[in-house]
Amino acid sequence: MPNTGQDTEVAPGISQVITGYLDHLAVERGTSRNTLDGYGRDLRRYGAYLTALGIDDLEAITDQHVTEFLISLRGDVGGAALAASSVARTLVAVRGLHRFAFQDGLVSSDPARDVRPPALDRRLPKALGLDDVLRLLDTPGDSGVRELRERALLEVLYSTGARISEAIGLDVDDVDAAERTVLLDGKGGKQRLVPIGRPALAALDAYLVRARPQLATQGRASPAIFLNARGGRLSRQSAWQALKTNAERAGLADSVSPHTLRHSFATHLLERGADVRVVQELLGHASVTTTQVYTLVTVNTLREVYATAHPRARH
Template identity: 55%
Template sequence: MKTETHALPPPAQAYFTHLQIERGLSANTMSAYRRDIGRYLNFLAQQNRDLTESRPQDIREFLVTLTDPPIDQDTGEKPKPLSARTAARVIIAVRGLHKFLALEGLTPTDPAAGIKPPTHPESLPKALTVEQVQQLLAAMPEQSPRQLRDKALLEFLYSTGARITEVIDLDVDDLHLDPEPEQPAVVLVRGKGGKDRLVPIGSYAQKAIQAYLVRGRAALAAGGVGNPAVFLNARGGRLSRQSAWQILKDAAAAAELDVPVSPHTLRHCFATHLLQGGADVRVVQELLGHSSVTTTQVYTKVTPDKLQEVFRTSHPRALHSA
């Protein structure tokens, strides 16, 4: 199903104003909401139905078009269906919209109240082993300003578990690398929905960041005019998400890792390795900036092989002794 751009009807515009001002959602999250609800508004327009007149039947039919789209009348081809996970996200956005409209009295009822998002198999985050992370970081040279930046970026991602958008949004003033005696170095991370948090920085990341700030950042900043960003591109501007992804991709190739990686991979590694080391899930939740511990608990799941290993080494009667 093609997604077209339409002017938002006033009820939908009121909802987006609510999301932005009252809930304080980030620009990236707002963009995702606009894309998902845009699909829905486009569907209603094709059905000649107003948003405030939507029925449960309309929402069910819309869900079908997501997972089993009809043939495109212009091209004669069948569009690629959305995955169950993506379709569920879209329906959750639609449910939120209709719930808001009903609560604000813009519609007499909530037609989406009984609509359930499609279920999807839960996939565990893919994390590198500790040895693979060490291999990745050890493969990075530290000679040129860019190399110093790249090493500091990846060390920082793994040390803090911050989202890539949070890291590229960092300003130099957010770093506290010279704390008072017996106080850990920390960084002020500006999270989703305006939720800031203080996260400690490990010694390896501190060393890499300080080397970059002293020997690398000034050379990169020469192309910009007083840019406060920690991580700069070659022109002195703030590093982009796409560039950060390419940095990690190149590092993984240099380390000869045969597994897919992304900046979010290091966030997964941060959480998984902390929990494997005995960290409390509530502490990891705070460090990651998760609103709910349920989101963090996905990292506590282990593979059958790991279960077997723990059972054999921990249960007093797991193994027969002659």
Template identity: 40%
Template sequence: MDELLTEYQYYLISEKMKSENTVKSYTSDLANYLYYLQEKLSINNPQDITTDEIKRYLTYLKKLGYSATSSSRALSAIKSFHKFLFLERRTTINPAIHLTSPKLDKKLPTVLSIDEVLRLLNSVKDDTPYHMRNKAMLELVYATGLRVSELVNLRLIDLHLTNKMISTVGKGNKERIIPINDYALKILRRYLIEARPKLVIPSKDQGFVFLNNHGTAISRQSFFLILKELAKEAGITKEISPHTLRHSFATHLLEAGTDLRLIQEMLGHEDISTTQIYTHLSNQKLKEIYKGAHPHEKKSI
């Protein structure tokens, strides 16, 4: 069934326009699924897969200690794969069509306060090319709300500095244009003029904006390690994720009165419901302020 998985990968990329990260995660989940079917159940023909086999696999994942989130993602990949096989007439039935993922509690993302963001950004030194790069990356993410994958894949041709804009291709290969504020623009320009030329290796230069010590694009993992280390130095004790600054960007815009639809556009969310999670974060802060400020809330009970 390996050739079917290869065809499915092509389908995800060329027809469904899925991101590289989605394709990788789906492929990994399906490789494990197909291995289980072949090695544990001796199933080598997709036509022989039934709903019961899929349920057995999900039970197997649970026994392995998979979290509800990981199992749900695996099921999404399996459902997508079987839908593909059915549409391509590789099977006459879709055994996954009636399977539903358990409803997961949406965990609110970690958001830094404005004071914490300023502490983080101000803690970044700018005395070496690498420090200038780090400062530019953090300022740019907080100024634009870029996903980390979009940040590390940003190229020089995506920068429209005269117009104070950057362009990026997000999920679903959809391009969007995002404004950039004057301060972040100043930090970015300094990096491009003073630091990037010292990091670039001409023979390896592919036009990526942010480079590592090998002259190639910095990785998502490296960015996250840098972010965690800088947060620690700034005395921030909250649990940091790669998208903490993106979440903070959106929440602070909402708290400042920015229209939710505009935030949706800047973040590149296809569905407004994805953006609405920031209203919960904003409401949560409102409750905290109310509890601390309202006279009745201050009374002991």
């Protein structure tokens, strides 16, 4: 996929038209500085994308190029995918650029005129039912070092709603058993303090007392709670494999992903009346919009229950 960032130098022919369009907006339209700055960033990214394709003239651009550029923005751009709102704003800037070039006679057609933002499937997160979660949590045994570690890991994931990376990032001092809280290091270095339930604390205690000391003797006094066989911090891949293996044993392999227990945590809270903004804080979402996707899951569940249980649901 071509580079969609701004590291690529924009071809002179395209750069000149972008500059002309921004000048037009500033002088003839009186566009605000903030809008101009936003359009400038969007159009430089667009220009870099085209240049990476070997296109150095707006005349060579087709509607397919514009569409594929917008789709690329939903992929990985400098480490993070652009939000749908940012893609929509970028399309406005790109349309304006092509309309300006066409009206000024710089090109013979306007390839962006009929382009629409790419349709995106809104995938609902998969959540296990409570019975399935309990079966999964009970799957690891409690007689061996590995089993005790996996049992504690799964309990922590479901009890706190932590991402796998956050769970394996826990140090011993991050758990306050007296206050029943856990300090998680989330995305962007943001920390959040979340509650942890008694079953998870019990599983952690069993692991810390009966299993972790044996693992710790293999390494160099790592502060990590979850250790691997060499005494170092458990990797994300190993933690995911533990979840996957136990899901297979519980007969849930087709329903489990790395975030399944996190999704189940959020869905079960909302189904039982938790406020969406509280769940947002627990999950560490920057925007409540991200959390609200779980409300769609609960509405779908309610709809299914209603359809099968209400005597006049089908009339």
